Amino acid sequence: MLAAQAGLKIGDTISLAAQPGAHGDKVIVAAIVRRGADPSEVARGDLRVRLHLDQLQTISGYGDRVDRFAVATTPNTDVSALIDRVNDVAFGFKAYRSSDIAVETSRTFQVVSRFHRAIGVITIVASSVFLLCIMVLKVEERRRDIAALRLMGISRATVIRAIVLEAAVIAVLGSALGIVLGWAISLFVNWHYRGVYQTPLSFSIVTPPIIVGAVALSLVLGIGAGVLASLRLARTPPLQLFGR
């Protein structure tokens, strides 16, 4: 981002200083790097420079100090015990597990996630009403067919089963179409927001549990709507369904 904004390219010599206008160190641009997948950096337009620790300490007047240490442990290490030991003997600093820090820095994403869940619930309610409405209309449209079947001696239960089966088939077909559409939208969302926020993070992921959940939900809603609509018609006398 900095390279693009300042028109920098590899090999350029620039001056780095801690204060605007101050006399800085001359440095050469050795590489242009991509932003890492860090949730805390998404939506922030920070311009970043990477340089040797000692050089930054000199430029910033920081002395022999650092903000933090990253510590890699050997396999099978008891990390909790190690953290406790470090904190017991440490003088002036505190050790944290990387995952705890990740949770803290991704608080923004937790809020966004809660927001998405709430929007999801509203969408499900809206879809349920929509589906119910369509099923009621679809079944009512065939009131004369149903009346004819009933007058021919087809049992009420058979009529209900037929309608529910039809509703289930529609729900399955709709779910299949929805999964393909959702997958395509997910690809588009990732492509779009990775470009907008200059990050390799995934914004939308379609996983098998999500697919199973969506299909199950639409089946339940579809069958439920079919049952409700068919019960209503099955209870009405056939002649009344004919409008006589």
Place this chain on the structure above:
Amino acid sequence: MRGALAQASLIRHRARTALAVLGVAIAAAMLLDMVMLATGMRESFRELLLSRGFQLRLAPKGTLPFDTDATIPGVSAIIDTLRTNPAISDISPVLGASIHFVGSGRDVSGSAIGIDPAVQGDYELVSGRDLASTDDIVVNDFMWRQLGAHLGDTLTVALGYDPQTRTYSGQRRLVLVGTVRFIYGANDQPGAALRREALEGMGGSGASAGRVLRDRASLFMVRVRNGADAEQVRNWIEAKIPTVSAISIATAIAQVDERLSYFRQLALILGAVSLFVGFLLVTTLVTVSVNERAGEIAVMRAIGISRSHVIQQIVIEGVAITVLGAVLGLGLGLVTARYLNTILSAFPGLPMAIDFFLFQPRAAWSALGLLVVSGIGAGIYPAWRAASLPIAESLRREAIA
């Protein structure tokens, strides 16, 4: 007559009409929420920035206010320069730093700002009194609870803490004189304010003695006289003072827009989907209703009822469902907006005065207008179909049926 016929048609299928109205109500609620989200965030931020009448902010060159620890040197010289511009009425320099309360048994730390009480625009007094001398300090509710102190208590405050030697630097004893609410501060962040000269005095005089704060500021807030062009003043400041970035309300809103563009885009997409769902629902319902009444419509046409009369009656049906749903959706939308706002207001570091969902009558009217237009649009296709029915054939089909 047309209205009565439309009403009769809707009442005939109560359950179906009620479901459609409910569906439109949810779509309308979602649409209203998304219109509120798309416009409210920006408006709320603009209101927040203008709440104390400061139209310009000066931050260290290349940074946003309080985005980094960088400070602007030469505060007195900058104030002198700014005073030469007659369009500027007030200048409020603000110095920011981290502070520690010493001797409370545990380390209570937070951020502090050094201000000039006569021109400050950062906080509102909640209880006690404002800063009168360099020995006074005021804190926000969050810090007050953490300190467990009382108004009038004398507290030892330090500017720096060396973790290697576990010693505090830049200590000063200050009297807690009041509690305040920081306008740009978050609910969950401990904050304090003291006079700028007091905070400056707590800083070191050299690199080895801690952070140098003498004659420095983190931010200047500048109030422009009524009638003066803030953008012109901004350009003048950028040209005159090379160590600062002058940020106008428009620039700040553009920065926030960029950072929160995700929510605007989400609002646009979900709003469009809601509108489309509402449209689809009304179209389907009215189309099915027209198909069912093909014979009835043919009879009406046969006894001389005009084609436009039939079209109007069916369009009225669509609009009636839409309007009923929209009215219901308005209430539903306000309730859901409040709930969604509660979720988003938990964003870390967000000023408590920021609302993501701000109710604006114009936005509500826009949502309602869009829905009514879509309701009219939804009725046009079935109405056209109904009016185009061949009369004799429809009557024959109805008789056979």
